[in-house]
Amino acid sequence: MAMVDGDRGEERIDDHEIEMLLASKDKTAFRRRAIINAHAGPSVEERQHDGRPLPTFVAQRLDRFRESVSPALHAHHELHDAIFHTVVDELDMTIGGYLRPEPKPEARDLLHVYGPDRDGTGERRYYRYAWLDHSDYVPAFTTTAQAIVRSGRLAGSCGVYGGQWAFSVGGAGMLFIAEHGAASVSVRPYMPWLALTSFNHHAVNASVLCDIGIAIDSWLPGGGDFRQEHDHPVRVLTRSSAEGYLLDSETSGTGIPSSGLQLSFVAVPGRRYGIYVYAWLETNGGAPSGGGPLGYSRIELDASVPYVAAEETPL
Incomplete structure (x- = not known):
């Protein structure tokens, strides 16, 4: 499988990417390459895995992308391992991980x-x-x-x-x-x-x-x-x-x-x-x-x- 990252051309998924997807299996239903801090409020900041902040416009587009694929978490399907990929305004975004339907809230x-x-x-x-x-x-x-x-x-x-x-x-x-x-x-x-x-x-x-x-x-x-x-x-x-x-x-x-x-x-x-x-x-x-x-x-x-x-x- 390959990913396109802006103008950098085609790159192969390396071992680190695969390890990240496997590690997500027992942690959350959905892991992202950019993670929202647990702190919730008007000052919520998106951050990369190494802790560096993302620009606001990148964080907003990533959040919209996450919401657009979130129905997959609530549906009854046979999908288990998946990667979602999109390019918006020349911004390359990928979401991947082990998917399972979220339980109905009590x-x-x-x-x-x-x-x-x-x-x-x-x-x-x-x-x-x-x-x-x-x-x-x-x-x-x-x-x-x-x-x-x-x-x-x-x-x-x-x-x-x-x-x-x-x-x-x-x-x-x-x-x-x-x-x-x-x-x-x-x-x-x-x-x-x-x-x-x-x-x-x-x-x-x-x-x-x-x-x-x-x-x-x-x-x-x-x-x-x-x-x-x-x-x-x-x-x-x-x-x-x-x-x-x-x-x-x-x-x-x-x-x-x-x-x-x-x-x-x-x-x-x-x-x-x-x-x-x-x-x-x-x-x-x-x-x-x-x-x-x-x-x-x-x-x-x-x-x-x-x-x-x-x-x-x-x-």
């Missing part, structure tokens, strides 16, 4: 429960990312990014004067990778929350609101082709100055699937997915004061995300 393999990374381990079963953003002239969420990842707590506020508008958002994020083929993924968080609303006597046509929601981002290994896949907000509070003077008026609830806090999306092999469970605060200060006393409106939130369940249904 129910426990398809249910993922994420929670706070209290010990800072960085494991995939814990929260990994924090989302924090706000308008320039209002305070950000008081919970720091590290505290969100390690505790799941989302605490913040959003206050403005008449004639102003502002927002503040905080969220906990986790990494999802489809390891059992394409799947529909159902995301079901548990999110208790408590909000305090205030309007002073001079607030006119002012309002506040709070959304809790789920957002999905995706990207290729190495960080390319970033996409915002879904955003599913659920309005849990809206109040206005028409209610009159309010000082820390309390409203509370719990975000669960039966209250609308649930989202399903399709995940495919070869992409990484960021799942964010967030809280969005928004304040409209209403009419400007016109030189009189300033109207003021504010909403404060204390929420937490103790856990998030993500369940795969293979397609």
